[in-house]
Amino acid sequence: MRFDVYPLDVVVLEDCDEDEVREMFLRLQNGTSLKAQEKRNAYPGKMRDFIKTVAEHQFFQAVGFTNARFTHDLVAAQLVALEIAGGPTNIKNADLNRMYKTHADFDSSCSDARAVLRTLGILSQIFPDKTPELTRYNVVSLYCMVSELLNQYVFSQAHPHIFDWFIDFESTRRLNENRPEDEIAPEWAGYKEKISHSTDSADSIRWRMEFMLRDFLEAYPDTQTKDNQRSFTHVQRLAVFRRDQGHCQLRIKCNGVKLTWDDWHCDHIVPWVNGGKTTVENAHVACSACNLAKGAS
Numbered sequence: 205m206r207f208d209v210y211p212l213d214v215v216v217l218e219d220c221d222e223d224e225v226r227e228m229f230l231r232l233q234n235g236t237s238l239k240a241q242e243k244r245n246a247y248p249g250k251m252r253d254f255i256k257t258v259a260e261h262q263f264f265q266a267v268g269f270t271n272a273r274f275t276h277d278l279v280a281a282q283l284v285a286l287e288i289a290g291g292p293t294n295i296k297n298a299d300l301n302r303m304y305k306t307h308a309d310f311d312s313s314c315s316d317a318r319a320v321l322r323t324l325g326i327l328s329q330i331f332p333d334k335t336p337e338l339t340r341y342n343v344v345s346l347y348c349m350v351s352e353l354l355n356q357y358v359f360s361q362a363h364p365h366i367f368d369w370f371i372d373f374e375s376t377r378r379l380n381e382n383r384p385e386d387e388i389a390p391e392w393a394g395y396k397e398k399i400s401h402s403t404d405s406a407d408s409i410r411w412r413m414e415f416m417l418r419d420f421l422e423a424y425p426d427t428q429t430k431d432n433q434r435s436f437t438h439v440q441r442l443a444v445f446r447r448d449q450g451h452c453q454l455r456i457k458c459n460g461v462k463l464t465w466d467d468w469h470c471d472h473i474v475p476w477v478n479g480g481k482t483t484v485e486n487a488h489v490a491c492s493a494c495n496l497a498k499g500a501s
């Protein structure tokens with residue numbers, strides 16, 4: 205009865221353009237009220253002014269979404285929040301509201317502010333033209349990924365490949381998305397879940413960033429760590445472990461035993477002390493017995 209008598213409000217959109225339809229779709233799908241950004245734009249303080257500047261950065265000319273209801277301002281605020289936190293963090297409306305208030309006297313020449321503009325400048329070089337694949341969640345993931353590449357890897361080496369890699373990444377994602385549910389590769393099913401809801405949570409952002417960066421390092425395994433530091437990064441280890449499927453590659457003491465994530469060594473193929481690079485290419489999975497035997501020899 206309740207169902208049958210429930211009055212449904214139906215709004216038919218006529219005479220509207222593609223962007224307005226998308227906008228409506230996004231708002232219904234995300235369940236996020238973009239009005240929150242409109243309210244924030246009315247906040248007093250220097251954080252608001254700085255985010256206005258960021259939203260006007262030319263990179264936002266390349267993104268795949270319009271500035272309807274200040275979506276560029278919203279994403280700009282999210283990027284600033286990520287920079288201040290030094291990596292993935294919650295960037296929901298409540299978090300952004302808090303940031304506008306606690307950083308009301310934000311110094312637009314501080315190191316965080318400069319880092320945001322620097323990273324956007326780099327993204328702008330990578331994506332000089334309109335790129336529909338640059339959805340809201342992808343801009344956030346890419347921002348984190350580029351920041352990570354800048355901090356931990358030889359960025360000049362990675363830079364020329366990011367555009368092609370990203371377009372490939374997105375086409376693989378679409379390919380998987382169009383497959384029947386039971387034929388989607390498990391890792392892509394996981395990724396799909398992370399981009400479907402709670403995309404503004406720290407957990408989702410970190411997962412996406414690591415997933416994308418691992419995919420990048422698998423595609424460009426010669427990407428070196430900054431100053432060729434000896435220890436492998438977490439994401440390099442993820443890429444190596446996945447490529448070797450967890451099996452010891454040394455086979456000195458074992459027969460290629462399958463190891464668990466908690467119990468394996470990421471071994472430089474050409475030893476670091478002999479000038480071996482800290483790259484995915486120069487690393488493989490080793491069990492402790494084999495690793496010890498190799499060290500002794």
Ligand SMILES: [Zn+2]
Nearest residue numbers: 452458491494
């Ligand atoms: Zn072994």
